[in-house]
Amino acid sequence: MPSPTTHRIALLFNANKIYDREIITGIGAYLSSTRVAWDLFLEEDFRCRLSGIEQWAGDGIIADFDDPAVREVLSHSRLPVVAIGSSYENERDYPVGVPYIATDNFKLIRLAYDHLIEAGLTRFALYSLPESPQNHWAQEREKAFSKLLESDGLVGDGVEPSIYRGSATSAQGWNTAVEALTEWVRALPKPVGIIAVTDARARQLLQACLMAGIPVPEEVALIGIDNDPLARTLTRIPLSSVAQGTEEMGRTAAHLLHQMLHGARLSATRILVPPVGINVLASSKHEPLNSPYVMRARHYIRQYACQGIKTEQVADYVGVSRSSLESYFRRELGCTVHQEILRFKLDIAKTMLEQDNASSADIAVRCGFTSLQYMYAVFKRELGCTPKEYLDRQLARKLVASAGSLS
């Protein structure tokens, strides 16, 4: 069988961010599913360089049009181009004459916003980015946020939506930036649900809250966008996040370019890709509590449960006696401080078992159990099974009731 023609395709992305990398993963997934042979051109450091792209002897380009330089250079390309980028509220902001695949900013923000409403929040704020030609998407997310608040009657009549852009990250200005950010969060009426336009932004905000002693999620419930595992591992409180449809964007782009290489004319095609999920973790699991002591105690437990803390340390942090803290806990949560610490450890151990493939011994250490035997005992007592049995049970649950063969 003759091998299909190999096309030379350039991918113009700054693939140092998870968003771009996942789009490229989607392109790769499309190629491997179809046996389409493309010779992919991508800088080895995954940075996008444009010099000489006009003279490049290739067959097609998939490019990130959020970068104005890319957009400019490719606006007169003689090669087939598929563009990827932000969705826009205003029709005029879209590039013309090129098939365009967009992440749907309105739906990203709406998913985060709906989640915060579900969690019981009634006040909202957005942590954005300083305006720049490279991040029009952040401004689009601001517009979406304002529009949602407006349609729910939460702004208007002189009330403006709380949107904070802050400053760009730089080592020199870092302290001042954090101070200004902290000041902004402090001034917001609580409890408040905050959407950050990226997980990177959400992580900064979370850190600022922790340093300022603002309990997350009791006072500030926080959710980001990107579902970035890196941002998640760098925070002490697991970060909730909305996942963009990046892989589908990549598959769609590859499909359109594939069609164009076979003569299809798709310059008027525009496809908006919705978010594909929401990862709800501790940072947005807001439960209204009455006692500020219990709130502070849980805030502390959530951060340090896995480091082997005891009731005394929690009481010290909160600044009340052990016995009064116990009585607050009984009244509000119906359990002891120790039980609450155990519950957190157990929850984390359960998550690790299901997600990480780690050994039980390793999990026991990472969750702050004094020994593997003790973790077994807690599993037995609280869940009626060993960690292994728990994992098997969860897996069995996922395999839909396959009731066997029919007679």
Added chain:
Amino acid sequence: MLTMTAFPITSAPWGDATLYTLRNAQGMRVTISDLGATMVNWFAPDRSGRMADVLLGWNEQAQYRDNSCYFGSVVGRWANRIRDGRFTLDGVDYQVDQNQGQTHLHGGHTGFHHRRWHAKTEGDTLHLSLVSPEGDAGFPGTLHTEVSYRLDDEGTLLLDYCAVSDAATPVNLTSHAYFNLNGGEAGIGDHLIQIDADEYLKIDSVSIPVEQVDVAGSAFDFRQPAPIGTRLDWPDGQLALASGFDHCYCLNGEANRLRPVATVYDPTSGRELTVATSERGLQFYTGNFLDGVAGRRDYRSHDGFCLEAQAYPDQVNGADAERAILRPGEMYRQQTSYRLGVRR
């Protein structure tokens, strides 16, 4: 044997028919009518425990008498299409109802969805049976059909079908439930669907399959989950023919064995539907002609989707015709389940 049932089925009059309610420990409620063996409502919790009806349909029984959308019903004796309503069986040519242009669709003018089924409850199981007489819609043989519905505490609604006939006849039964996992707050465009099938059946201009092809590289490839709305926007001649998806997938895995075949997830509500079946085909339909249908709400195109487990469309005229024929002494069997859960 006496079985203990925590949630026995209750019934209530519904126009001149009856509405049966199945419940489970999660507080789910599925209502099913003996008219058309129809699933009318399915109230299921979302991520935060709020209940909503995930099925499309009407509220009034009278509106189901002319159920031109086949909302929620069991369709038969032949679900899906037969070209020109014609087939040959054991050397005899048959002409059955042509109710969609020249084509036979979903059992013709007297399809099972119009009929009053005989109902019997047994603990948590609802048995519905129907006798389709010799010559019904033009089909040979008297066919005795039974469908049972059972809802378990995991949220699985199991449909168990069986049928016997006194003469050889084509049989193809399916459930034509339309789902919208966000409870109708928006369309189904943002639902992510995954279908375990490497191939699907390409159709012609009257929606009859003409070729079995690989899904790879096309809008039809749902081996990895993808948003329905994005795929509806992919430029594709097959989608243009049907104004969306109305195509049969050739399911992977061994038929005649209940196995998971498709999953649909709605990120907004967190609801997730898992479909398992013993059938070899799965018709994926995206409610392409719902515009202007005044159901419980005013529906628009792509407000609901169907996953209809079945034989291949027009299989009676294909190479595998014999597999779609039920002969005296044999029993038609099908198991299909719909499980509703939430992803947190």
